[in-house]
Amino acid sequence: MTVTATVGEELEAVEPAAVRLTGVTKTFGKGGVPVLDGIDLSVAPGEFVCLLGASGCGKSTLLNLIAGLDPASSGLIELPGKGSRPGHAALMFQESALFPWLTAGRNVELALKLRGVRAKAERREEAQRLLGLVRLGSAYDKRVHELSGGMRQRVALARSLAQQADVLLMDEPFAALDAITRDVLHEELVKLWSETGLTVIFVTHNVREAARLGQRVILLSSRPGRIAREWRVEIPQPRRIEDAAVTDLTRQITAELHKEISRHGN
Amino acid sequence: MATEVVEDLVPEPEAEFTSLEAGLDALETAAESRKPWWRRVLLAKVLPPVLAVVALLLIWDLLVLAQIKPAWVLPGPADVWDELTSNWSTYQISAAIWDSVSRGVIGFAISVVVGTVLGLSIARIPWLRAAIQPILSGLQSLPSVAWVPIGIMWFGITSGTIYTVVLLGAIPSVTIGLIDGVDQIPPIYTRVGRNLGARGLNSARHVLFPAVLPGYVSGLKQGWAFSWRSLMAAELIAVSPHLGPGVGQAMAEAGDNNDMAMAFGILIIILVIGIGINAAFFAPIERRLLRSRGLVRS
Numbered sequence: 001m002t003v004t005a006t007v008g009e010e011l012e013a014v015e016p017a018a019v020r021l022t023g024v025t026k027t028f029g030k031g032g033v034p035v036l037d038g039i040d041l042s043v044a045p046g047e048f049v050c051l052l053g054a055s056g057c058g059k060s061t062l063l064n065l066i067a068g069l070d071p072a073s074s075g076l077i078e079l080p081g082k083g084s085r086p087g088h089a090a091l092m093f094q095e096s097a098l099f100p101w102l103t104a105g106r107n108v109e110l111a112l113k114l115r116g117v118r119a120k121a122e123r124r125e126e127a128q129r130l131l132g133l134v135r136l137g138s139a140y141d142k143r144v145h146e147l148s149g150g151m152r153q154r155v156a157l158a159r160s161l162a163q164q165a166d167v168l169l170m171d172e173p174f175a176a177l178d179a180i181t182r183d184v185l186h187e188e189l190v191k192l193w194s195e196t197g198l199t200v201i202f203v204t205h206n207v208r209e210a211a212r213l214g215q216r217v218i219l220l221s222s223r224p225g226r227i228a229r230e231w232r233v234e235i236p237q238p239r240r241i242e243d244a245a246v247t248d249l250t251r252q253i254t255a256e257l258h259k260e261i262s263r264h265g266n
Numbered sequence: 267m268a269t270e271v272v273e274d275l276v277p278e279p280e281a282e283f284t285s286l287e288a289g290l291d292a293l294e295t296a297a298e299s300r301k302p303w304w305r306r307v308l309l310a311k312v313l314p315p316v317l318a319v320v321a322l323l324l325i326w327d328l329l330v331l332a333q334i335k336p337a338w339v340l341p342g343p344a345d346v347w348d349e350l351t352s353n354w355s356t357y358q359i360s361a362a363i364w365d366s367v368s369r370g371v372i373g374f375a376i377s378v379v380v381g382t383v384l385g386l387s388i389a390r391i392p393w394l395r396a397a398i399q400p401i402l403s404g405l406q407s408l409p410s411v412a413w414v415p416i417g418i419m420w421f422g423i424t425s426g427t428i429y430t431v432v433l434l435g436a437i438p439s440v441t442i443g444l445i446d447g448v449d450q451i452p453p454i455y456t457r458v459g460r461n462l463g464a465r466g467l468n469s470a471r472h473v474l475f476p477a478v479l480p481g482y483v484s485g486l487k488q489g490w491a492f493s494w495r496s497l498m499a500a501e502l503i504a505v506s507p508h509l510g511p512g513v514g515q516a517m518a519e520a521g522d523n524n525d526m527a528m529a530f531g532i533l534i535i536i537l538v539i540g541i542g543i544n545a546a547f548f549a550p551i552e553r554r555l556l557r558s559r560g561l562v563r564s
Contacts, residue, residue: 069457091461097454100559101476110472114463135287145560148294163462181294184287 017042017080018087018167018199019066024075026061035061037224039075043167046197048190050214052204052253054261058225059203063169066201067091081166090165094172096152098144104155105131105140111162130158134188150181154188161196170202174209183241186212190237207257211249212241219253221260229256341527346534349527357519357528359535362511366497367539369425369512373432374493378486380433381440385485388441389448399445402438410435410492411499423506428497435496436489443485447478480555487548494540513539 019042026036035058043049051059064070065077067089079087098107108127117123131137134154144152153173160168174182190213193200204210210217214233221228231253235245323343330342337345354360388395388402410431417427451474459473501514509515513536520528556562 067461069460089461091457093454093458095454097458099455099458099473099476101479101555111462114468114472135284136291143558143560146295148291150294151291159462180286181290184283184290187283188287 016045017078018045018047019043019089019201020076020078020080021066022076022078024062024065024077025073026058026065026070027073034073034224036065037226039225039227041218041227043199043201045166045199048193048198048200048202048213048215050202050204050210050217051220052207052210052217052257053220053225054205054222054257056222056225057220058222059205059220060171062220062225063091063171063201063203066167067169079166087166088163089167089169090160090163091169092153092156092160092171092173094175096144096149096156098152098155098159100144102144103140104136104142104144104147107144107155108159108162111159115163127158127162130161131155133161133192134158148181149177150185153177153185157189157192161192161198167199167201170200172204173202175204175206182209186241187238189213190239194237207253208241208246208250211246211253212239217249217253219256219260222264228260338524338526341530345527346530349525350531353525353528357516357532358511359513359516359532362513362516363535363539365511366501366513367543369428370432370490370494370497373429373497374436374490376429377433377436377440377489377493381437381485381489382444382482384437385441385444385448389445395445402441405434406438406442409499410496411503414500414503417500418504423504423509425509427504428500428509431500432493432496436493439492440485440489443488444478444482447481447485448474450481451477480552480559480561483548483552483555487544487552490543490548491540494536494543498536 021039021041024036024039024041025034027034035056039062051062053059061070065072066079069091079089081087098104099110102110105124105127108130109123112123112126117126128137128140131140134157136151136154136158139147139151139155144155147155156173174185177185186209189200192198202210202213211233216230216232218230219228220226231249233249235243235249239246327343330337330340334340341349350359384398388398413431413434414427417430421427421430455473455477456469459469464472498514498517501509501512502518505515505518513532517529517532517536520526520532553562
């Protein structure tokens with residue numbers, strides 16, 4: 001058995017973290033029910049964490065808070081970053097959200113430009129390299145609408161890499177794709193992650209996907225979103241979605257998820 | 267006795283994964299079938315309207331040949347052509363076209379500036395928007411020719427009157443087009459822009475402006491149609507020697523002379539200018555914008 005469940009482990013608190021959340025709470029509107037309630041989470045540099053939960057658990061809200069797109073109602077969100085530079089989180093969405101008025105290459109170039117890469121030639125070269133990383137070097141001049149859903153997400157991934165962020169936040173990025181394409185993108189993402197040492201926080205409601213990808217899987221309860229359980233996954237990468245160990249873990253997590261959801265029916 | 271389960275832990279070889287991905291990319295990218303340009307442009311775009319015009323001329327000529335009305339009430343295409351060519355200079359048509367088009371363009375240009383500033387402020391300031399939007403919609407449905415008598419009482423029969431009418435006709439269209447464009451920016455674009463680090467001017471330049479462009483251009487297109495229409499109405503009514511020639515004035519003159527053939531001829535000139543400017547400037551820009559974003563079939 002390669003899977004160990006470690007509930008309430010708090011060892012990371014002292015270790016260096018790429019992202020550290022302390023008592024983070026988010027409430028929309030005054031006197032509303034909190035969407036997120038007392039989230040404590042520390043993600044180590046280079047770690048791949050999957051956040052899992054049913055609807056209403058505030059997974060996307062949590063990513064928006066970490067990305068700085070929304071303020072937390074209370075609690076502390078820290079992105080220590082590297083050296084003197086403050087931390088920055090790149091965010092990838094379910095829909096690729098590429099700008100349709102730019103070509104694939106220009107979308108990546110814009111991220112470089114906004115990051116502060118001044119020289120045009122350098123931007124072009126770097127964008128070409130990043131598209132090459134996701135095997136879309138030949139799609140540089142393609143318009144967004146000429147690309148398939150999977151290709152768009154790969155361009156979006158290249159654009160996120162262009163941000164050179166400390167953390168890559170992924171909000172159900174493969175949910176709209178068909179199973180084969182999703183499988184290929186899992187492979188692609190894990191490959192990039194192991195080559196570049198990215199820190200990834202990956203939100204999904206697909207248990208199998210979480211078991212396929214994560215080094216750690218965190219189950220959030222719904223309304224309010226709290227950390228219900230977490231699993232440390234020691235199945236070595238590269239895994240396959242149909243691996244017995246992945247299936248086994250999927251079964252365990254699903255059972256817990258069902259328990260969480262059933263609580264709301266009573 | 268339980269049989270040993272052999273776990274297949276051999277990961278997919280890199281090459282196999284790469285070719286799987288390449289296969290998916292090829293399958294999921296729409297196969298492009300470009301027809302030769304002359305078929306796309308001539309057969310699909312140019313031929314149908316030309317045929318429609320020819321058909322219209324034929325029907326017109328047939329009606330004239332059938333003599334359902336006397337020739338001075340319904341002149342034929344040939345009569346109109348003769349009248350236009352022989353009395354082109356009597357009616358100062360060249361000068362009239364030049365004057366009208368330049369008035370139209372100046373009025374439109376002012377409308378674009380005013381409408382853009384107005385649209386941007388209205389779209390960004392909620393209370394201003396709540397206050398002004400109903401008035402704008404009302405103004406857009408008010409025929410701007412209704413302003414002509416008021417303009418004449420304010421400014422006399424001068425360019426001031428004409429521009430007032432043109433501006434009141436075109437500004438609401440430009441403004442409303444821009445507000446609609448701003449409203450239709452998918453919120454995800456601004457979020458992505460912020461995450462990429464686009465703030466303030468950078469956000470306006472790299473995200474908001476390109477996102478607004480299609481709505482803005484269709485507002486401009488409509489704004490031009492309204493300018494031209496209002497201009498003709500104003501010129502028809504506000505006729506004075508101080509104003510110089512104008513296509514509308516020429517039309518009024520043809521009316522005074524009971525010159526039916528010339529009136530038809532000028533009507534065609536007004537149509538051709540309106541259609542021509544749209545076809546030369548707005549339609550290609552709009553088509554390119556939409557096509558590059560995959561919003562229309564190319």
